[in-house]
Amino acid sequence: MKITAPLCATAAVALVALTLTGCTENTPESSGDGSVQITSTADACDVSTATAPGGTVKFQIKNAGTQVTEFYLLAEDGLRIVGEVENIGPGLSRDLIVIAPEGKYITACKPGMIGEGIRADFALTAAPAGQAVSADRAKLGETAVTLYTAYVKDQIEQLVTGTGDFADAFAAGDTAKAKELYAAVRMHWERIEPVAESFGDLDPILDAREADLEPGQKWTGWHRAEKDLWPPATGYTAMTKAERGKLAEKMVADTNELAKRVQDLEYNPATLANGAKELLDEVATGKVTGEEEIWSHTDLWDFQANVDGARIAYEDLKPLLAGSAAALDEQLQNRFTDLQKLLDQHKRGAGFIYYDELTEAQKTELSSAVDALAEPLSKLTAAVAK
Amino acid sequence: MSLWRSRSDRSHGAGPSRRSLLTAAGAGGLGVAAGALGHSVAANAAPRMALVSDVVPFYGEHQAGIDTQAQDRMHMAAFDVTATGREELIALLTEWTAAIEQMTRGAEVGQDGATGGDYEAPPEDTGEAIDLSASNLTVTVGFGRSLFTDGRKARFDLGGKLPEALISMPHFPGDFLEEARSGGDIVVQACADDPQVAVHAVRNLARIAFGRARVRWSQIGFGRTSSTSATQKTPRNLFGFKDGTANIMSEDGAALSEHVWVKGAQGPEAWMNGGSYLVARRIRMHIETWDRSPLGDQERIIGRTKRGGAPLSGGDEFTEPDFEMPGRGGPVMPVDSHVAIAHPRVNGGVRMLRRGFNYTDGSDGLGRLDAGLFFIAFVVDPRTHYVPMQNAMAKNDALSEYLRHTGSGLFAVPPGVQPGGYLGQGLFEL
Numbered sequence: 001m002k003i004t005a006p007l008c009a010t011a012a013v014a015l016v017a018l019t020l021t022g023c024t025e026n027t028p029e030s031s032g033d034g035s036v037q038i039t040s041t042a043d044a045c046d047v048s049t050a051t052a053p054g055g056t057v058k059f060q061i062k063n064a065g066t067q068v069t070e071f072y073l074l075a076e077d078g079l080r081i082v083g084e085v086e087n088i089g090p091g092l093s094r095d096l097i098v099i100a101p102e103g104k105y106i107t108a109c110k111p112g113m114i115g116e117g118i119r120a121d122f123a124l125t126a127a128p129a130g131q132a133v134s135a136d137r138a139k140l141g142e143t144a145v146t147l148y149t150a151y152v153k154d155q156i157e158q159l160v161t162g163t164g165d166f167a168d169a170f171a172a173g174d175t176a177k178a179k180e181l182y183a184a185v186r187m188h189w190e191r192i193e194p195v196a197e198s199f200g201d202l203d204p205i206l207d208a209r210e211a212d213l214e215p216g217q218k219w220t221g222w223h224r225a226e227k228d229l230w231p232p233a234t235g236y237t238a239m240t241k242a243e244r245g246k247l248a249e250k251m252v253a254d255t256n257e258l259a260k261r262v263q264d265l266e267y268n269p270a271t272l273a274n275g276a277k278e279l280l281d282e283v284a285t286g287k288v289t290g291e292e293e294i295w296s297h298t299d300l301w302d303f304q305a306n307v308d309g310a311r312i313a314y315e316d317l318k319p320l321l322a323g324s325a326a327a328l329d330e331q332l333q334n335r336f337t338d339l340q341k342l343l344d345q346h347k348r349g350a351g352f353i354y355y356d357e358l359t360e361a362q363k364t365e366l367s368s369a370v371d372a373l374a375e376p377l378s379k380l381t382a383a384v385a386k
Numbered sequence: 387m388s389l390w391r392s393r394s395d396r397s398h399g400a401g402p403s404r405r406s407l408l409t410a411a412g413a414g415g416l417g418v419a420a421g422a423l424g425h426s427v428a429a430n431a432a433p434r435m436a437l438v439s440d441v442v443p444f445y446g447e448h449q450a451g452i453d454t455q456a457q458d459r460m461h462m463a464a465f466d467v468t469a470t471g472r473e474e475l476i477a478l479l480t481e482w483t484a485a486i487e488q489m490t491r492g493a494e495v496g497q498d499g500a501t502g503g504d505y506e507a508p509p510e511d512t513g514e515a516i517d518l519s520a521s522n523l524t525v526t527v528g529f530g531r532s533l534f535t536d537g538r539k540a541r542f543d544l545g546g547k548l549p550e551a552l553i554s555m556p557h558f559p560g561d562f563l564e565e566a567r568s569g570g571d572i573v574v575q576a577c578a579d580d581p582q583v584a585v586h587a588v589r590n591l592a593r594i595a596f597g598r599a600r601v602r603w604s605q606i607g608f609g610r611t612s613s614t615s616a617t618q619k620t621p622r623n624l625f626g627f628k629d630g631t632a633n634i635m636s637e638d639g640a641a642l643s644e645h646v647w648v649k650g651a652q653g654p655e656a657w658m659n660g661g662s663y664l665v666a667r668r669i670r671m672h673i674e675t676w677d678r679s680p681l682g683d684q685e686r687i688i689g690r691t692k693r694g695g696a697p698l699s700g701g702d703e704f705t706e707p708d709f710e711m712p713g714r715g716g717p718v719m720p721v722d723s724h725v726a727i728a729h730p731r732v733n734g735g736v737r738m739l740r741r742g743f744n745y746t747d748g749s750d751g752l753g754r755l756d757a758g759l760f761f762i763a764f765v766v767d768p769r770t771h772y773v774p775m776q777n778a779m780a781k782n783d784a785l786s787e788y789l790r791h792t793g794s795g796l797f798a799v800p801p802g803v804q805p806g807g808y809l810g811q812g813l814f815e816l
C-alpha cells in the first residue's frame with residue numbers, strides 16, 4: 001500500500017473507506033501522494049485525472065455541494081461496484097482506497113444519493129510491481145457468505161432445540177439438569193452473538209444482565225434464569241414454580257422469534273469480518289473479566305463459543321486473504337491456534353472449569369491472548385473488503 | 387446585572403485584566419507582578435508569591451471552578467465527615483475556607499506556611515507547591531446527600547435543609563458503580579494548570595480535615611475534556627475525538643443563568659441560591675476495543691469527524707448538526723450517535739456545563755488501561771438536567787458499548803463566599 005502522508009498511515013492501512021479531512025489538509029498538493037482528487041458538487045463530479053496506475057488506488061472525495069453525496073468506482077459495465085463511499089456530508093472529505101487491476105472503470109458522484117450519478121470514464125494502467133490483484137474476489141466473497149449463512153442457521157436451530165430442553169427442565173424444577181444445559185445451550189447463542197445482537201429488541205429480553213437493566217425494565221432471559229439456578233447466598237428470593245414457568249415460556253417464544261427473523265438476514269464479507277471482531281470484543285469486555293456469568297461462572301463456555309464464531313467467519317473468508325493479505329492470514333491462523341491451546345488447558349469433561357477457579361495469572365494470560373488475536377482480527381474487514 | 391457577570395467582572399475587571407496579562411505572558415513578558423496583587427500579598431505573611439496573571443479570585447457570588455475557564459488538571463476528593471457535631475463541621479469548613487483562600491492566590495497555608503514555623507513542629511503547609519505559581523487554582527466545595535441524612539435520621543441538624551434536587555441517583559443501565567468510588571458527604575474539586583498545585587490543595591485540605599473528615603475517594607484528572615470559554619480550543623477525550631464542542635461557555639450568561647445557577651429557591655433551600663449541582667461520574671472507557679474499531683465506525687458512533695470535529699451532516703466543528711439530512715440507510719447523522727442522543731433538542735432543551743477530565747489510573751490486572759473520562763457537570767437541577775439525559779444515553783447511545791460507569795457522585799455546591807464568611811455558611815445560618 002502506498003502511503004506518503006505520515007499522519008494518515010495508521011488509519012489508511014486499516015481501512016478501505018474513511019474520513020480523513022485532516023489528511024487532505026496535510027497534503028495540500030492535489031495528487032501529491034498519487035491519489036485521485038474528486039470534487040462533488042450539485043451538478044458536477046470533477047476528477048483530477050482520468051488515468052492512474054492500478055493496484056492500490058486512493059480517491060480523495062470532497063463534497064463541495066450542499067447535499068449528502070456518494071462516490072462510486074464502477075466496473076466497465078457500469079453495474080458492478082468496485083468501491084464506494086456513502087454519506088459524505090456537505091463540506092466533508094472522505095477517502096476511498098481500492099485494490100483494482102488494470103482496466104476500464106467508471107467514476108460516479110451521486111449528490112443527493114439519487115439517480116445514476118454523474119459518471120465519467122476512468123482507466124487504470126498496469127499496477128506497479130508487487131501489487132498483485134487477485135482474480136475474482138466477488139465470487140470468493142459470495143462463497144464465504146453462503147458458508148456463513150448456513151452456519152448461522154445451523155446454530156439457530158440448535159439454539160431453538162436447546163432452549164426448549166432448558167426451558168422444560170427449568171420450569172419443571174429440575175435444577176440439576178437446567179444447570180447442566182445452561183452453559184452448553186448458551187454456546188449456540190454466543191457463537192452468533194453479533195447476529196443476535198443485531199435485533200436491538202430481542203437481545204435485551206434474552207441476554208440482559210442485571211446491571212444492564214434500566215429502571216422499571218422487567219428482567220427476562222438467560223441471566224434471569226441463571227440467577228435463580230445459582231442464587232446468591234443471601235438476600236435473594238427464589239422464583240416460584242409459576243414464575244419459572246412464565247420465564248421459560250417467554251425464553252422459548254423469544255428464541256423462536258429470533259430464529260424466524262434470522263432467516264431474512266443478509267450478509268456480505270465485511271459483515272462477517274466485523275462480526276468476528278465484535279465476537280472478540282465481547283470476549284475482551286465481558287468474558288475475560290468474568291462479568292457475563294456472574295452467578296454461574298460459566299464464562300469459559302461463552303468465551304469458547306465467541307472464539308468459535310469468530311474462527312468460522314475467518315475461515316470462511318480465508319480464500320479472500322490469499323495473495324492480497326497472506327501475512328495477516330498467517331498471523332490470524334497462529335493467534336487462533338495459540339488462544340485455543342490456552343482454552344484447552346481449562347477444559348473439564350465436556351465443558352470447562354468455572355471462571356472463579358482461574359488464577360489471576362491465568363486470566364491475564366487469556367486476556368493477552370485475546371488482545372493478540374483481536375488486534376489483527378480488527379484488520380480483517382479492510383482486507384476482505386478490497 | 388445578571389448573576390454570571392459578577393465573576394467575569396472580578397476575573398477581568400479592576401486593575402490589569404487577566405486576559406491582557408495572559409497575553410503579555412504569551413508574548414514572553416511574564417514576571418512576578420506582586421504590586422498588582424495589592425492587599426493579597428500584604429495580608430499574607432507567608433512568603434510565596436503568585437503570578438498575578440494566573441490567580442482566579444476566590445471570593446464572589448459563585449464559587450470559582452465552575453464557569454472559570456477550564457484548567458488543565460484536576461484533583462477531586464470526596465470526604466466522609468466523621469465530626470461528631472455541627473460546630474465541629476462548621477469549624478472544619480471555616481478552616482478550609484481560609485486555606486483555600488490562601489492556596490488559590492498562590493500563598494502557603496497557615497500563618498507560617500511551609501518553612502516559617504517552629505523547628506520542633508511540622509510545617510503548616512506541606513511545601514510541595516513552593517516556587518510554583520497559583521496556576522489558576524480553584525477549589526470548589528459541594529455537599530452530598532449523605533451529609534444531610536444517613537437514610538433514617540438527619541445529621542448535623544441538616545435534615546430540613548436537604549434540597550429536593552439532591553436526589554439519590556437512580557441506577558442507570560450499564561452502571562458498574564464501585565462503592566469505594568462513589569458518594570461522599572463533601573466533595574472538593576481542585577483544578578489548576580499544574581497538577582502539583584491541584585494535588586497540593588487536596589492534600590492540605592485532607593490534612594486539615596483529619597479527625598473530622600476522611601477521604602472516601604479521590605481522582606486525578608489530566609487533559610480537560612471540555613472548553614468552558616470560547617477562547618479555548620476544544621480538547622480531545624481519550625477516544626481521540628473533540629469533546630465539549632456544544633458546551634455552555636462562560637461567555638454565555640443566559641445559558642449559565644438558565645441551566646447552571648440555582649436561583650429563586652425559597653425557605654429551607656434558600657441557601658442554594660447562587661449555587662449549583664455537581665454531577666461526577668467516573669466513566670471507564672474500553673480503550674482497547676475502541677482502538678480496534680474502524681475509523682468509519684468511530685465517526686458514526688460519535689456523529690462527528692475525528693480530526694475536524696464537524697458533524698457528519700457537514701460543515702465545520704461549530705456547524706449545528708442537521709439530524710434530518712437524509713443519508714444512505716437513514717439520516718446522515720446516525721440516530722444512535724452520541725451527538726444525536728446527547729443533543730439538547732432531544733433532551734427538552736436542557737444543557738449542562740461540562741467540566742470533565744481525562745484520567746488514567748495505570749492499568750488493570752489484565753494489562754488494559756484503566757482510563758477514561760472523569761465526567762463533571764454543573765447543572766441547575768440534576769433531575770431535569772442529568773438523569774433523563776443519562777438514561778437516554780445509557781439506553782440508546784452507540785457509544786455506551788464502549789463505556790462503563792464505575793463511580794458516581796452528586797453534590798449540592800453552595801454559592802460563593804464573601805470576605806469574612808465561610809463555605810456553606812448559608813446552609814448553617816440561613
